[in-house]
Each structure stands twice: as C-alpha cells, then as structure tokens.
Amino acid sequence: MRVTVIGAGVVGAACAYACAQRGLKVTVLDRGGLVAGTTGSGEGNILVSDKEPGPELDLALRSNALWRDWEAELNRQVGYDTAGGIQLERKGGLIVTRTSRGMRALAATTGELVDERAVRELEPLLAADILGGAFFPQDMQVQPARAAAAMLAGAREHGAEVRLRTEVRDLPADADAVINATGAWAAQFGIALPVEPRRGFILVTEPLPLLIRHKVYSAEYLENVASGDADLQTSTVVESTPGGPVLIGATRERVGFDATPNREALRKLAAGAAALFPFLTDVRIMRTYHGFRPYAADHLPVIGPDPLTPRLWHAHGHEGAGIGLAPATGELIADLLTGSAPALDPAPFSPARFPEVAA
Ligand SMILES: Cc1cc2nc3c(=O)[nH]c(=O)nc-3n(C[C@H](O)[C@H](O)[C@H](O)COP(=O)(O)OP(=O)(O)OC[C@H]3O[C@@H](n4cnc5c(N)ncnc54)[C@H](O)[C@@H]3O)c2cc1C
Structure with missing residues (x-):
C-alpha cells in the first residue's frame, strides 16, 4: 500500500514512522522545511494531567506509553551521545x-x-501563598x-521518502491513502471540517540553572484548555528546559492566522509567572x-x-x-490502514462525527 502523508509536523512524522514500520510505502510531503508549522512552537509537554477521563485521556495514556517505547530508537536516530537525543524528561507535572x-x-x-508542605518539597521556589496541588508523575x-x-529519520530507515518544500494542492493521484496531517491548515482539503487556528504565545527567559523541577501550572489552565472561547485566555504554565531557558505560557485566542504580537497577552504571562x-521577577x-x-x-483530535x-x-x-x-x-492510523485491531476505540476521533461532514 502506498501512503502519502501531507505535513511533516510531529503528527505527520508519527504517522509516517508508524506506517513505515508496518511495511507500508510512505512518502511525506511538506510545503515548508522541517517542523515549519506549529510543531516548531510547541513546548513539548506530554501531559495526562490536563485531560478529563474519556477518549482524549485514553489517547494520552497510550501515547505516553509509546513515547517510552519509542524513546531509545528515536534517541539513536538523532544521536544521544552527541546531541542529547529527543530530550525526553520524565519530570512529572504539578498543578497548583x-x-x-x-x-x-x-x-x-x-x-x-x-498539601502546602508537600508542594514546597516538590518545588521549593513556589510563592508562599500556594494552598496545595495535584501531582502527576x-x-x-x-x-x-x-x-x-x-x-522522520526512523521512517526513512524503513524506506520512506521525505520531500520538503513541496506544496500539495490536490490529493496525490499515485497514493492508495493520503493522510491530511496539515494541523491548523487542515480545512484546506475539500471538506468543511471545523478545524481552525488557536493562537498561543510563549515567553523564553535567559538561561538559568535548574530551579524549576517539574512542569508547573495553575489550576485555571484546566478551564482554559476545556473552553472554546474565541477571546484571549491566559493561565500560567512554567517549565525549565535542558538548555537552561524557562518557558512561560500559555495564552489561547482564536484570531485566525494573525501573527501580530499581543502586548496584553505577553504582560499577563509575565505577571502570572x-x-x-x-x-x-528578576x-x-x-x-x-x-x-x-x-x-x-469539540476539543478532540480528528483521526480516521x-x-x-x-x-x-x-x-x-x-x-x-x-x-x-x-x-x-x-x-x-497505521492500525486502521493495515486492518489491525486498534489499541483503542477509534470512533470518538472519527471525522464522520461532525454534522458538516456527515450531511
Ligand atoms: C504556544 C504553543 C505551545 C504548545 N505546547 C504544547 C505542548 O507543550 N505539548 C503538546 O503536546 N502540544 C503543544 N502545542 C500544540 C502542538 O504544538 C500542536 O498540536 C502540534 O504541533 C500539531 O502538530 P501537527 O503535525 O498536527 O501540525 P504542524 O506541526 O503545524 O504540521 C503541519 C504541517 O503541514 C504543512 N502543510 C500545511 N499545508 C500544506 C500543504 N498544502 N502542502 C504541504 N504541506 C502543508 C505545514 O508546513 C506544517 O509543517 C503547543 C502549541 C502552541 C502554539
């Protein structure tokens, strides 16, 4: 089976890797360079802590296990000794x-x-007025x-071809299956799926020693993730990176693909952190x-x-x-394409769930 994946972000790359491992003949096409889309902006958190029980948490738990399974092989692909591999950190998340x-x-x-004391043991530099938290190892x-x-390198090792700077306008004729992995741009392929951009800003600090040990975020973040409001929403999300800079998020607003910096959003992020x-502060x-x-x-991925x-x-x-x-x-995607029993129920993620498509 010949499979063409449109989009070389992390989702397209994972589809290519999983399909190539099953022996499918994979081609990946992206109009930009490597991680030219949203993947280049992600903070890289692999969270179960912000998901309510249900299909998305099931997908997150399965993914969490696969990250651990794939880690050694992915580290080999990008060089662990010389480049630090994919920098998978089992740091745990703390909501306060x-x-x-x-x-x-x-x-x-x-x-x-x-409780308050245990929170401070986990993160000694947190503000004194934190009442307590929930920890997710x-x-x-x-x-x-x-x-x-x-x-993508792993997919190539299994025979995949990756072609960057190649824009796709129509479904490639030579593929048995074409996977639309174009992220926020996914609505471009013929059908009216309700997928649109939700903008987010991040602040990046000067490099620091490791002072923040976990992913730490405020409880309001849970509400913002679940909300579909178009207006600006901010909640505080803070984490260190192996390189030293601390990343501070997260804003959410639906303003199309407008890239104009939002000073109010940036100010709120800094104040919250x-x-x-x-x-x-210093x-x-x-x-x-x-x-x-x-x-x-509806806050669920579209897969199928x-x-x-x-x-x-x-x-x-x-x-x-x-x-x-x-x-x-x-x-x-690989399970469904090859007719294997899927690791979890695909129905909640089906594109057919949207009335626009089913009509
Ligand atoms: C500020 C911020 C912080 C985030 N933090 C996290 C986090 O901590 N953890 C987390 O899990 N997620 C996080 N995310 C979300 C995460 O980054 C995205 O969900 C993820 O990157 C989406 O990946 P993707 O492969 O679907 O899309 P993308 O990475 O956008 O890839 C889509 C690709 O399709 C290509 N493309 C589009 N149209 C065409 C075409 N016609 N022809 C060819 N190629 C095309 C684009 O060039 C692009 O490379 C964050 C997002 C933001 C904005």
Whole structure:
C-alpha cells in the first residue's frame, strides 16, 4: 500500500514512522522545511494531567506509553551521545492553586493531591501563598523538533521518502491513502471540517540553572484548555528546559492566522509567572514566539478516514496536545490502514462525527 502523508509536523512524522514500520510505502510531503508549522512552537509537554477521563485521556495514556517505547530508537536516530537525543524528561507535572475553588477542581482530577508542605518539597521556589496541588508523575517533556526529526529519520530507515518544500494542492493521484496531517491548515482539503487556528504565545527567559523541577501550572489552565472561547485566555504554565531557558505560557485566542504580537497577552504571562515563582521577577525575557494550535470545535483530535472523499484520511485537530498525542495518533492510523485491531476505540476521533461532514 502506498501512503502519502501531507505535513511533516510531529503528527505527520508519527504517522509516517508508524506506517513505515508496518511495511507500508510512505512518502511525506511538506510545503515548508522541517517542523515549519506549529510543531516548531510547541513546548513539548506530554501531559495526562490536563485531560478529563474519556477518549482524549485514553489517547494520552497510550501515547505516553509509546513515547517510552519509542524513546531509545528515536534517541539513536538523532544521536544521544552527541546531541542529547529527543530530550525526553520524565519530570512529572504539578498543578497548583492558591484558592479553595482551585483545590476543589484539583480534587476532581486523577492526580495525587498534595498539601502546602508537600508542594514546597516538590518545588521549593513556589510563592508562599500556594494552598496545595495535584501531582502527576506520568507527565513528561520532549524537544518537539528533535522528536519529529527523529521519527522522520526512523521512517526513512524503513524506506520512506521525505520531500520538503513541496506544496500539495490536490490529493496525490499515485497514493492508495493520503493522510491530511496539515494541523491548523487542515480545512484546506475539500471538506468543511471545523478545524481552525488557536493562537498561543510563549515567553523564553535567559538561561538559568535548574530551579524549576517539574512542569508547573495553575489550576485555571484546566478551564482554559476545556473552553472554546474565541477571546484571549491566559493561565500560567512554567517549565525549565535542558538548555537552561524557562518557558512561560500559555495564552489561547482564536484570531485566525494573525501573527501580530499581543502586548496584553505577553504582560499577563509575565505577571502570572512571577506570581507563581517570585524569583522570575528578576529574570530577563530573551524572546517571545507564537504558534497556531489546530483547534477542533469539540476539543478532540480528528483521526480516521474521510467519510466523503475516497483515499483521504485525517490526522489533525490536536490543539494544544499534538506533541504528546502524536505517537498514539500515528499508531491508530497505521492500525486502521493495515486492518489491525486498534489499541483503542477509534470512533470518538472519527471525522464522520461532525454534522458538516456527515450531511
Ligand atoms: C504556544 C504553543 C505551545 C504548545 N505546547 C504544547 C505542548 O507543550 N505539548 C503538546 O503536546 N502540544 C503543544 N502545542 C500544540 C502542538 O504544538 C500542536 O498540536 C502540534 O504541533 C500539531 O502538530 P501537527 O503535525 O498536527 O501540525 P504542524 O506541526 O503545524 O504540521 C503541519 C504541517 O503541514 C504543512 N502543510 C500545511 N499545508 C500544506 C500543504 N498544502 N502542502 C504541504 N504541506 C502543508 C505545514 O508546513 C506544517 O509543517 C503547543 C502549541 C502552541 C502554539
């Protein structure tokens, strides 16, 4: 079977890797260079902590296991000794709050509730007014660009061809299956799927010693992730990186592909981070960047065959979780294409769930 994957972001790369491993003849096409789309903007968190029980959490748990399974091979592909591999860190995630409302929200999560003292043991530099938190040991972090590059290199080793700077306008005629992995741009292929960009800004600090040990975020982030509001939403998300800079997010707003910096959003991010970790007040911001999350109206990724267009498959709409969810998405696509029993129920992710498509 000849499979063409459109899009060389982390999701397209994972689809290519999983399909090539099964012996399918894979070609990957991308109009840009490597990780030219949203993957180049992702912070790289692999989270279960921000998912409610249901299909997305199931996909996240499967993906979490696959990241661990694929790690050694992906490290080999991009060089572990010389380049540090894909930098998969099993750091764990900590959601914190300074309100009793936040504590109630955390009690509804699957995390291990931790009191004020235990929070400070996990993160000694947190602000003094934090009441408590929920800890998720499964949460991890990866370097997204390296991970996507490693998956593409792994696919190539299994015979795949990767062609960058190649724009696709129509479905390639020579493929038995074409996978639309174009992320926030996914609505371009013929059918009216409700996937659109949701912009996010990140602040990047000067390099620091390892002062923040886990992925740390405020309980309000859970509400922002679940909300579909078009207006600006900010909640505080802070984490270190192996290179030293601390990444500070996260904003969410639906303003199309507008790349104009939003000063209000950037100011709120900085203030939120300093309120969580007071030492950050004296740390310099070196740069900011933005990206466009592929937002699906019902907050679930779109994975599976197109109900109207023969040969067309979809793998997109992962919004703010595409890095984390990529391996299980690739595996699901490969299972469905080869007729293998899928590791989880594909129905909730089917493109046919949207009335626009089913009509
Ligand atoms: C600020 C920010 C922080 C984030 N943090 C995280 C995080 O911590 N953890 C997490 O899991 N996720 C995070 N995300 C979300 C994550 O980055 C995305 O869900 C993920 O990168 C989507 O990957 P993708 O492969 O679907 O899309 P993309 O990476 O956008 O890839 C799509 C590719 O398709 C190509 N393309 C488009 N149209 C065509 C065409 N016609 N022909 C050929 N090629 C085409 C593009 O060039 C692009 O390379 C974050 C996003 C943002 C914006």
